Amino acid sequence: MAGGDTSPTRAFDRTRHDHASETAEDYVEAIAEIIGRDGVCRGAALAKLFGVSHVTVTKTVNRLKREGLAVAEPYGPIELTAQGKRLATASRRRHEIVFSFLKSLGISDAVALTDSEGIEHHVSAETLKAFRRFVEREDRGKND
Amino acid sequence: MAGGDTSPTRAFDRTRHDHASETAEDYVEAIAEIIGRDGVCRGAALAKLFGVSHVTVTKTVNRLKREGLAVAEPYGPIELTAQGKRLATASRRRHEIVFSFLKSLGISDAVALTDSEGIEHHVSAETLKAFRRFVEREDRGKND
DNA sequence: ACAAAATCTTAGCAAAGGTTAAACTTGTGT
């Protein structure tokens, strides 16, 4: 795994920036979901969902605004930009594929939910495709 | 996660601590591997492996020392404590299972390597067991 | 209308992990 002496070791590129991107994805995904469910998304709802203080939410949402993913007027509800919506949709799609895949493997609902949230940020396009195909094959297998 | 018996420190912070545990696991796993390959582990080897500066390595290794996972004398090579070795073994086992699983799914070596690095920290015991069983079943299938 | 409740912002702190620059230690070659 360490790759001998002079390996590029691209596997370990998960830096601070990558971690920040994961948080951004989790947030936009959650914002989209809350808006779809409640009509609007308030910071308090995110704080409750993620189990963090509302102050942390404010700061993270400020970062999303800075990065052009979200918009919100002072004391107003949080909304997504077109870019934010795109990211949210892509994240949710990936999340759903990972979740379905774990379910196909026989994992329980609760664990599949938890694990898929952790895994979704670390699956490449190739792996995601393999997951999707596996789910499709399993689904066809059931239709006997 | 990293201790159990010798962790008298604050039990509050959550997500930040989870992330720190992942880094600790990556480090002890890498240290064990480098020692196994080269006989000793120097900070420079870790810096090269993870693609970060040696200063970052020094600081992270200091944290491992503080947490009782690693030991090193000034300007000396890095070694693992019994606790560090245990964590390294468990991490490597989990890593190998995830890697084999992705390979069984038909993922290419390079991508399986990268993805397994990211995924290994997010699979529960239940999912890991399912991965292992899948690999075993696939291996048996090949022996026809 | 107005106080209370809910929500949001600002200020200030900590830990983890990242950086560069500069100083220190160790090992090697001539």
Place this chain on the structure above:
DNA sequence: ACACAAGTTTAACCTTTGCTAAGATTTTGT
């Protein structure tokens, strides 16, 4: 012996993500 290269540490700083405390705003109930 001594200089130089390689490796390590320290200092100073940044960002992300977490916290509490305290202040500001909006909503709600009477």
